[in-house]
Amino acid sequence: MTQTPYTYAPPHPAIATDIVVLALEGSTLGVLLIERGEEPHKGAWALPGGFLRPDETVEACGMRELQEETGIRAEVDLVGVFSDPTRDPRERVVSIAYVACVDHRTTRLRAASDAAAAQWWPATDLPPIAFDHASILAAALAKAADLARHRPLAARLLPESFTLAELQEAQEALTGRRVDKRNFRREVLEAGWVRSTGEMRRGQHRPAEVWRVG
Amino acid sequence: MTQTPYTYAPPHPAIATDIVVLALEGSTLGVLLIERGEEPHKGAWALPGGFLRPDETVEACGMRELQEETGIRAEVDLVGVFSDPTRDPRERVVSIAYVACVDHRTTRLRAASDAAAAQWWPATDLPPIAFDHASILAAALAKAADLARHRPLAARLLPESFTLAELQEAQEALTGRRVDKRNFRREVLEAGWVRSTGEMRRGQHRPAEVWRVG
DNA sequence: AATGTAAGTGTAAACATGACACAAACACCG
DNA sequence: CGGTGTTTGTGTCATGTTTACACTTACATT
Numbered sequence A, B: 001m002t003q004t005p006y007t008y009a010p011p012h013p014a015i016a017t018d019i020v021v022l023a024l025e026g027s028t029l030g031v032l033l034i035e036r037g038e039e040p041h042k043g044a045w046a047l048p049g050g051f052l053r054p055d056e057t058v059e060a061c062g063m064r065e066l067q068e069e070t071g072i073r074a075e076v077d078l079v080g081v082f083s084d085p086t087r088d089p090r091e092r093v094v095s096i097a098y099v100a101c102v103d104h105r106t107t108r109l110r111a112a113s114d115a116a117a118a119q120w121w122p123a124t125d126l127p128p129i130a131f132d133h134a135s136i137l138a139a140a141l142a143k144a145a146d147l148a149r150h151r152p153l154a155a156r157l158l159p160e161s162f163t164l165a166e167l168q169e170a171q172e173a174l175t176g177r178r179v180d181k182r183n184f185r186r187e188v189l190e191a192g193w194v195r196s197t198g199e200m201r202r203g204q205h206r207p208a209e210v211w212r213v214g
Numbered sequence C: 001a002a003t004g005t006a007a008g009t010g011t012a013a014a015c016a017t018g019a020c021a022c023a024a025a026c027a028c029c030g
Numbered sequence D: 001c002g003g004t005g006t007t008t009g010t011g012t013c014a015t016g017t018t019t020a021c022a023c024t025t026a027c028a029t030t
Helices: A058-070 A134-152 A153-157 A164-175 A181-192 B058-070 B133-150 B153-157 B164-175 B179-192
Strands: A015-027 A026-038 A049-051 A077-082 A093-101 A115-122 A195-199 A206-214 B014-025 B029-035 B049-051 B077-082 B093-101 B115-122 B195-200 B208-213
Touching: A015 A115, A015 A134, A015 A153, A015 A164, A015 B093, A026 A058, A026 A164, A049 A058, A058 A093, A058 B153, A077 A134, A077 B077, A093 A134, A093 A153, A093 A206, A115 B077, A134 A153, A134 A164, A153 A195, A164 A181, A181 B014, B014 B058, B014 B153, B029 B058, B029 B164, B049 B058, B049 B208, B077 B133, B093 B133, B093 B153, B133 B153, B133 B164, B153 B164, B164 B179, B164 B208
Parallel strands: A015 A093, B014 B093
Antiparallel strands: A015 A026, A015 A049, A026 A115, A077 A093, A195 A206, B014 B029, B014 B049, B029 B115, B077 B093, B195 B208
16 A cells, blocks of 8 residues: 555455354354345345445444444454455455354344345354355354453353353353353453342342343 | 445445564564655655455455565465554555564565665664554554464564574564573474474584474 | 252362573684 | 583473362242
């Protein structure tokens, strides 16, 4: 961008973001996908996403798309840049992929106008995927699993307050690794990821302490 | 890119890559910068980079730019996406930043046509930087330090074969952390990052075993 | 009151990390 | 040719971190 003579300007590709929205489906991970109502890949399922607008950063575009699709304002984490020249048969589109973890109970899914449906799919049992979105998805799952080891990403899959058992279940879903209950609690508390609310969650059995991100 | 009606197409920004090329300057890190010969930021120093071409991926663009500037073919690692709408006053440019580690002894620097000079600068003592390239540089240095903890990135700063002392010096320059000689050797060998060549490097003092990435 | 189920807690072994000092090999010099 | 200077190369112990593991508590239900 700096040393190239400014007079040389190849045709500009479109820039879009694709968002891998993760949520808990019971005790496993779910991914938000959108059924395509038009060719190409009509009937296949694609990641939500959209084109970059003139006045926003790419990351803001990702957050806006997330908001438009789910009604949720949340952070997004960069997954990668997908730019194979043939990845979209219509025109060249360079896609920046982000991953977001949300609480699916607070989502309000809105199918966009060219989409037939928006729906959660289990991350381990996916329908036919459009474009190169299967690669994007795989990269996003790996990225999320990696981030979750160093940051309390799992808490974003839950409501504001939660029990440690719920947080552990979310963590296990994200990382794909089962962990010991006592070790998990020690790690979470020592890392200062959560603080107690002082409240107790009453259920069928012994009440559980309620926490929030700290 | 998928649910947005295809009829909506905002003006496409330009897409460019900027490359943070790192090399060893003695025992500290050096960064390749290019002095701008034109406005804006004439006289300031900028990262090498250039526009995406129609037939290449963004990563390939980064590798091509690296090759054009240094004559070296090497891997590049994604640093981030820099897309503030005002980051380039001429027109909107979304930049994908990569970092590359090279052996500066094998580079053949070529200043591009609109650049006054291409030169190595110590990463800790930089000249005035053009555009938002100071942020890009900072992010790249952090990324490289992080990657170097998990992968033999330091070896890319060296020729094909090297002594463990050289590798350690490169590692310390990359991560900014001094490490113990014996611990470093243990870590490198147990991780299988290097294998012996069987040769010895003769110098002023006791000869050193020569290794290569393995 | 008895039963079932999830919450909550401590400790010991294995492993990884960080700190530490000295002998060996060569070049150089007198 | 022996002494000096400088870099290579090596092992162990203390500390911190990670993993593995079992029982009691509290409540709801019957």
